Amino acid sequence: MSRVLIVAEHLNGQLNAATARCVSCAAALAPETIDVLVLSADGAAVAAQAARIAGVGKVVVADNAANAQAVAQVLAPQVAEAAAGYSHVFGPSTTFGKDLMPCVAALLGTAQVSDVMAVEASHVFKRPIYAGNAVITVQAPTDKPVVATVRTASWPAAADGGNAAVETASLSATLPTHTRFVSLQQGKSDRPDLQSAAKVVSGGRALGSAENFAIVYSLADKLGAAVGASRAAVDAGYVPNELQVGQTGKIIAPELYIAAGISGAIQHLTGIKDAGTIVAINKDAEAPIFEVADYGLVGDLFQILPELEKAL
Template sequence: MNRAFNRTSLKQLTGVLQRFQSTLVVAEHNNDTLTPITLNAITAASKLGGEVTCLVAGTNCAQVVEQVSKVQGVQKILVAQHDSYKGSLPEELTPLILQTQKQFNFTHICAGASAFGKNLLPRVAAKLDVAPISDIIEIKSPDTFVRAIYAGNALCTVKCNESIKIFTVRGTSFEAASTEGGSATSADVVTCPPPAGVSEWLEQCLTKNDRPDLTSAKVVVSGGRGLKSGDNFQLLYDLADKMNAAVGASRAAVDAGYVPNDMQVGQTGKIVAPELYIAVGISGAIQHLAGMKDSKTIVAINKDPEAPIFQVADLGLVADLFKAVPEMTKALDK
């Protein structure tokens, strides 16, 4: 039997195929507010084409569901609430995602490349027997992604032939989805699988900080080993307060015990891309550059004119930081 066919263009064919794409974005939140990196993951998911579904799992997360419903790019919301999801333990969330995947047959599953996403999605991938793709910075097609390798010194284009593509998204590489004008009008409650019971969330102790969050601040002031002690970081705190900036640190400063590790910027710390990044007393090791070189404007202050940080800086000041930083702080008072 002969079947007549209609000629089509590559663009039309791509549109047809995209209708069969469906992406699950696992939302990161604290039961009250949505973590900003989820908005970047939603933008990445939207570039795949097809329907974008957001899974909100927690204990009492009605406020988060309402926030997600207003996010542009999300067509559907799945909600799972159970005491076992307290603390977002990957051991408990993994069975939920596996059950959701079995029910809805998503072609892609993603989350932000934060501690949450890095803990959860490799476990999900292992259970599904597929290879995850970590920390993507670009989507070329539904099966082709770009990620940084060698501490950001090279880019690798990866084609994934897995039946289910699982990946984490570098937040600084995708614009945050708008939190207004979303089209997700309803939320479906999904049945929670029995608790795994292999781990238990007890508590978390958060440091109170009046400054902006490091990963979302528009201005970041970071200090390195050149500050010589934790007490000298007060120079950066004073400057940051004048600029409404977050304060970060290099790995060398963290390893030396000057500041806690949640302030670390770099490949093994937090990835930031603020409008302005001020590196004070930081030499510019590859590990640190990988975490901040996407910043819009980079200012370096170092007394060593040969410091590698000057190779990526837009503005460089060769000076003693103990004189330059107080002068900058004083100038901002005028």
């Protein structure tokens, strides 16, 4: 019977929604237990949030001043120690998980399974390759723990309503000194987080300038949506790179995705293919984005977006 340990992602005392999506993936294994590991300097608040996720058996909290910042080389030895007795160790396929889980896999002497999008059996999974254009089935070794990152866009967040026990753990893993935290630089915004937002409005190269991107921000604010962008818009300097959606940006799965002035290159479509409803606005009727859009409107975005905002 499988026993799954999920490494919680959190920042500033807030649990990332990706953790609940990992729980959904773990539940597909029909395991004996799903436990969540919280590594923090003071993880009480995060642990309380994790305990409310339906399906979680218990939350293990390992407080250590060294965990104040999520440095993979510091967290990995602790995860490897805590993984004793577990058949699976999962983390989200986010920047956090992609940084941490390969280190965990190396310490446990196994290969990592990346971007799990479906569970076929306890050690058999499906994952995307070739920028999401193909899906392969992979089998992990059965004589070692399965270390995997979960493609969060492919899994719904597990519901609230759980009441898991919270336990404290004292981990004795030797922490490295060759890697240290220097600083964290992050954009500040009152808008929803792009990775977890239910609604996203994105702009592309057709906006023409950073100043013109204001109409995208305005519509997003009206909808209570996050703002995204194509790689072309980011490369042109219209918006910062943390707003990039696509293969080399963020893979997202909002309920509503509005693409304004985005042609729909395959790299961008990779990042939005799991969205619930895709709305495309583009003056080029032959733009590839219309092939995947649920609703398409051919026209000038500089006229359509203000009209849409006014109607709202």
